[in-house]
Each structure stands twice: as C-alpha cells, then as structure tokens.
Amino acid sequence: MTTTTVTTTVPTAARVVDAVKVYGTGDTSVRALDGVSVDFPVGRFTAIMGPSGSGKSTLMHCAAGLDTLTSGTAHIGDTELSSLDDRRLTLLRRDRVGFVFQAFNLVPTLTVAENITLPLDLAGGKGDREWIDALIDVVGLRDRLHHRPGELSGGQQQRVAVARAFAGQPDVVFADEPTGNLDSRSGEEVLGLLGRTVRQTSRTVVMVTHDPVAAAHADEVVFLADGRLVDRMAAPTADKVLDRMKAFEVPS
Numbered sequence: 001m002t003t004t005t006v007t008t009t010v011p012t013a014a015r016v017v018d019a020v021k022v023y024g025t026g027d028t029s030v031r032a033l034d035g036v037s038v039d040f041p042v043g044r045f046t047a048i049m050g051p052s053g054s055g056k057s058t059l060m061h062c063a064a065g066l067d068t069l070t071s072g073t074a075h076i077g078d079t080e081l082s083s084l085d086d087r088r089l090t091l092l093r094r095d096r097v098g099f100v101f102q103a104f105n106l107v108p109t110l111t112v113a114e115n116i117t118l119p120l121d122l123a124g125g126k127g128d129r130e131w132i133d134a135l136i137d138v139v140g141l142r143d144r145l146h147h148r149p150g151e152l153s154g155g156q157q158q159r160v161a162v163a164r165a166f167a168g169q170p171d172v173v174f175a176d177e178p179t180g181n182l183d184s185r186s187g188e189e190v191l192g193l194l195g196r197t198v199r200q201t202s203r204t205v206v207m208v209t210h211d212p213v214a215a216a217h218a219d220e221v222v223f224l225a226d227g228r229l230v231d232r233m234a235a236p237t238a239d240k241v242l243d244r245m246k247a248f249e250v251p252s
C-alpha cells in the first residue's frame with residue numbers, strides 16, 4: 001500500500017526573504033533589518049511587535065513597497081517588488097495594497113462616502129459597488145455616510161480609514177499603529193473591526209503595534225528584536241504577548 005502525503009500550503013499575501021535594510025553609511029549606519037524572512041499568509045491578521053527601534057516600521061514599509069531593501073527581496077503575492085519600475089510600483093501600491101495609519105489621513109472636505117471611495121475614484125474606476133456596500137455595514141458607518149470627518153469621533157474616523165483601505169479589495173492591508181491616537185474603547189472597536197474584516201472577507205492584515213492588547217486581536221504575532229525575527233506566536237493573548245515582550249527586557 002502506498003501512502004500519499006498531502007501538504008497544503010497557505011498562499012502568502014506578502015513576504016520578505018533575507019531582508020536587510022541599512023540606513024546611512026559608514027560609522028553612523030544603522031542595520032534596521034538584519035536578515036528577516038517572514039511571510040504573511042492570505043486571510044490572516046498578523047501583528048508585528050518588538051521593542052522600540054527593533055525594525056517594525058522598517059519591515060512594514062519595505063514589505064509594502066513604501067521603501068526599498070538594501071538586500072533581500074519583498075513580494076506582494078507573486079510580484080517581487082524590486083522588479084518593478086517606479087510607475088508599476090505606484091500602481092501596485094494603489095491597486096493591491098491598502099494602508100491604515102495612526103493619523104487617520106482623511107480628506108476633511110470630503111464626506112465619509114467620498115473618503116471611502118477616494119482611491120478608486122483617483123484610479124478612475126468604480127470598484128465593486130456590492131463589496132463597498134457590504135464594507136460600509138462591516139464598519140458600521142451607514143448612518144454617517146454624508147458626514148465629514150470633522151463631525152466624527154476619532155474611532156469613527158479610523159473606521160472610515162479602514163473601509164477606505166479595503167475598498168479596492170487589496171491583497172493586503174498594512175496598518176501602522178492604527179490605534180495609537182485612540183482611547184482604549186475606540187481602539188478596541190477598530191481592532192475588532194480589523195479582525196472581523198479579515199474573518200468575514202478572507203482579507204489579509206499586517207499590523208505594527210506596541211500594544212499587547214492590540215496584538216491579541218491578531219491570529220499570529222511575529223516578534224522582532226534588533227532587526228531580526230526572533231519568535232512567532234499563534235493564538236496570542238495579551239498576557240502571553242506581554243510575557244514575551246518582558247523577556248526582551250531581561251539583560252543577556
């Protein structure tokens with residue numbers, strides 16, 4: 001009798017391989033990433049954690065094509081980013097990547113509805129109206145569609161930013177400290193929303209955070225220290241993440 005081993009591999013929405021990023025030259029150079037290989041699977045919510053200066057933002061920026069690696073490769077789906085010229089990289093960021101930043105970055109003169117569809121309007125397309133309609137319900141903003149950002153709470157504004165990030169059905173949404181400007185209750189709402197959007201729509205989120213409570217909303221946490229990937233934790237809880245972070249503080 002023969003046995004067949006079936007291995008199922010989850011496709012990756014984004015990944016970096018042997019990523020090195022050096023800022024500056026000579027004595028003052030900083031090795032912000034020192035040989036990181038990490039993949040962000042499709043349909044998962046991954047948090048990146050680590051002490052201040054460990055390379056979290058650098059990793060996110062390089063993985064998202066906002067910055068370039070010194071060596072190694074960064075991929076969105078099957079596309080290797082360094083193979084793209086500036087124009088194609090801009091199109092890839094526009095069409096296949098969504099962003100949520102700490103500062104909500106909404107356009108104050110546009111309504112909620114207009115802010116959500118802004119990237120699609122700038123791209124000259126209409127997007128998938130059914131998807132956007134469903135998204136408005138996921139983020140709970142149907143009764144605010146004609147309001148302007150200034151008429152919304154911080155948490156509501158970040159929910160608009162989340163809807164905008166997902167509007168074009170990107171391969172991956174990168175969120176950089178998305179709850180950094182929010183009180184804990186609004187932060188919880190936005191994190192719950194990110195988690196729900198991933199689970200209900202099989203989208204992919206990669207989030208940089210300092211906060212163990214925020215990281216606990218993710219499916220998995222990857223830990224950086226001194227520009228290296230040092231650990232991964234599935235099914236995180238705030239306590240487990242906090243314990244792991246405390247270990248970084250122990251002098252070696």
Ligand SMILES: Nc1ncnc2c1ncn2[C@@H]1O[C@H](COP(=O)(O)OP(=O)(O)OP(=O)(O)O)[C@@H](O)[C@H]1O
Pocket residue numbers: 023024030031032050051052053054055056057058059210
């Ligand atoms: N543009 C830059 N020029 C020079 N050094 C930089 C630059 N950006 C980041 N660095 C350095 O690279 C290292 C990693 O920085 P990075 O911002 O990626 O870390 P981080 O983990 O996101 O930090 P934090 O949690 O404090 O935001 C740090 O030593 C930082 O000082």
